[in-house]
Amino acid sequence: MASLISCPHCxxxxxxxxxxxxxxxxxxxxxxxxxxxxxxxxxxxxxRGRYDEYWHHAxxxxxxxxxxxxxASHEVEACRDAAERxxx
Amino acid sequence: xxxxxxxxxRNALDKHRGWSSAWRxxxxxxxxxxxxxxxxxxxxxxxxxxxxxxxxxxVAVLEKGYIGSGNVGRNTTxxxxxxxxxxxxxxxxxxxxxxxxxxxxxxxxxMVSQRGVLNLYHSDAQQAAYTRRGNGMRLHGVDxxxxxxxxxxxxxxxxxxxxxxxxxLGGLIQRRGGTVRHDAVAxxxxxxxxxxxxxxxQNCEVTGxxxxxxxxxxxETSKGFIGCNKLGLAAAGNSSRVxxxxxxxxxxxxxxxxxxxxEGLKPFIDHVVIFGAGHFYVSQSDKGGLxxxxxxxxxxxxxxxxNLAIVEHVAEAGLAMIPALSRIRYLRSWGGVMxxxxxxxxxxxxxxxxxxxxxxxWCYGGFxxxxxxGFCFAHxxxxxxxxxxxRAMRLDRFERGxxxxxxxxxxxxxxx
Ligand SMILES: Cc1cc2nc3c(=O)[nH]c(=O)nc-3n(C[C@H](O)[C@H](O)[C@H](O)COP(=O)(O)OP(=O)(O)OC[C@H]3O[C@@H](n4cnc5c(N)ncnc54)[C@H](O)[C@@H]3O)c2cc1C
Ligand SMILES: [Zn+2]
Numbered sequence: 001m002a003s004l005i006s007c008p009h010c011x012x013x014x015x016x017x018x019x020x021x022x023x024x025x026x027x028x029x030x031x032x033x034x035x036x037x038x039x040x041x042x043x044x045x046x047x048r049g050r051y052d053e054y055w056h057h058a059x060x061x062x063x064x065x066x067x068x069x070x071x072a073s074h075e076v077e078a079c080r081d082a083a084e085r086x087x088x
Numbered sequence: 089x090x091x092x093x094x095x096x097x098r099n100a101l102d103k104h105r106g107w108s109s110a111w112r113x114x115x116x117x118x119x120x121x122x123x124x125x126x127x128x129x130x131x132x133x134x135x136x137x138x139x140x141x142x143x144x145x146x147v148a149v150l151e152k153g154y155i156g157s158g159n160v161g162r163n164t165t166x167x168x169x170x171x172x173x174x175x176x177x178x179x180x181x182x183x184x185x186x187x188x189x190x191x192x193x194x195x196x197x198x199m200v201s202q203r204g205v206l207n208l209y210h211s212d213a214q215q216a217a218y219t220r221r222g223n224g225m226r227l228h229g230v231d232x233x234x235x236x237x238x239x240x241x242x243x244x245x246x247x248x249x250x251x252x253x254x255x256x257l258g259g260l261i262q263r264r265g266g267t268v269r270h271d272a273v274a275x276x277x278x279x280x281x282x283x284x285x286x287x288x289x290q291n292c293e294v295t296g297x298x299x300x301x302x303x304x305x306x307x308e309t310s311k312g313f314i315g316c317n318k319l320g321l322a323a324a325g326n327s328s329r330v331x332x333x334x335x336x337x338x339x340x341x342x343x344x345x346x347x348x349x350x351e352g353l354k355p356f357i358d359h360v361v362i363f364g365a366g367h368f369y370v371s372q373s374d375k376g377g378l379x380x381x382x383x384x385x386x387x388x389x390x391x392x393x394x395n396l397a398i399v400e401h402v403a404e405a406g407l408a409m410i411p412a413l414s415r416i417r418y419l420r421s422w423g424g425v426m427x428x429x430x431x432x433x434x435x436x437x438x439x440x441x442x443x444x445x446x447x448x449x450w451c452y453g454g455f456x457x458x459x460x461x462g463f464c465f466a467h468x469x470x471x472x473x474x475x476x477x478x479r480a481m482r483l484d485r486f487e488r489g490x491x492x493x494x495x496x497x498x499x500x501x502x503x504x
Contacts, residue, residue: 001395020387042339042430042486046328048390072390
């Protein structure tokens, strides 16, 4: 794991300040079929490589972030606020 | 060659030049009845029981590195069957029974040591939880015993019983639990399977699963295409990667767990001891080193190495339990990649693909499961139906609402 995560609000901070939640997956619509919800809650691509994850800057600005990280090299590629819209 | 005291003596006469290799190094045949992907403990045990229990010997175990290079050679060697839930307990108890006869079965010294596994409790609530667990075990016919402070003080007098924050009030012990030399388990199963005709093929990475009309016909490997009638996946931390080759998405995340060993010390910890107020467990190896570990690092990882924050965290928890550890030096640390499932329990099951079978989701507790996992996976591969003790360990249990969640933490793999 890279030792620093670059928070868009606080700058480059030690990763111990952050808490991981897990995969940042698009949430299905509330009335989506059960199969879609099952997939969202229980199934994971679990890639070896680039992965988007929710991290919480618990000992900093306390914002939820989306961190793009490599699961094999542990390198952090990007980090943005979770509320920020990404162009499709 | 059978191993015995006599064979050691006889070979000594020849200055130990007469020993032969414990298993062969075969090149793959074009086709097998059954191929198993992954030469860890589970894959090798599966091959052994396929040959021994079901008479199926036209079997290959394909391992991308050398056998024992995965988690089977990286774990902290603890075996126990102190599980609470009915979906888990009979399986782990079958495993413990198989451990008890393993060395005779394999004719291999795996240093099975039933030194007892002790879980400490530090509050009334925790005492109640452990009493419940102990009762659950006894209802399954498994040994469990509650110990009070006075008893613990005779066993482990150097623990910090009156720690202001985490006083040690008592413990739950399973005396039949203990440790096993992990490498010897891989080697013993490999040798026994090989002796019955199984091909254990090392340096053979599976890179693709070839299917025709929906069925698996074989695997693409770094040694070329190898055909099979049935394919079993036992790739532990890489389960998602190999399952993806067949288009399957699993309820699994890969995480890194670290383990540590100290410099050699005179014997002073006779049991496996598990701190209940933080994640820390320790035992002492026959060489004298303390073998210990704690939490997973918490983030998804395929790297077999972890972070310093956990090294510090584990040391702190250890000191809270045994202050004397402060003077002990770390000798080595390492990491292994674990297949963390969505409820913390494993999967031994068929898949939506007819002749493809899955053995995965072992989290950080799959070493103790090795014999039963192999025994039951062999049963499934040979007969196409689950063994009775694995009937809850289904792949579709999440969708049906039958998760086996020992800790009650839900679909959050890094908390199990
Ligand atoms: C630090 C640590 C401590 C642990 N402590 C304990 C403990 O005290 N007690 C306990 O019960 N459990 C413990 N575990 C868990 C236990 O080690 C694992 O659950 C168990 O070993 C997994 O099964 P295995 O032995 O078959 O896995 P592995 O030995 O990892 O076998 C899987 C094999 O598949 C191979 N493979 C992967 N992909 C491919 C491919 N594409 N082609 C060919 N081969 C492939 C790998 O190289 C590997 O050798 C611990 C784990 C770790 C990492
Ligand atoms: Zn911040």
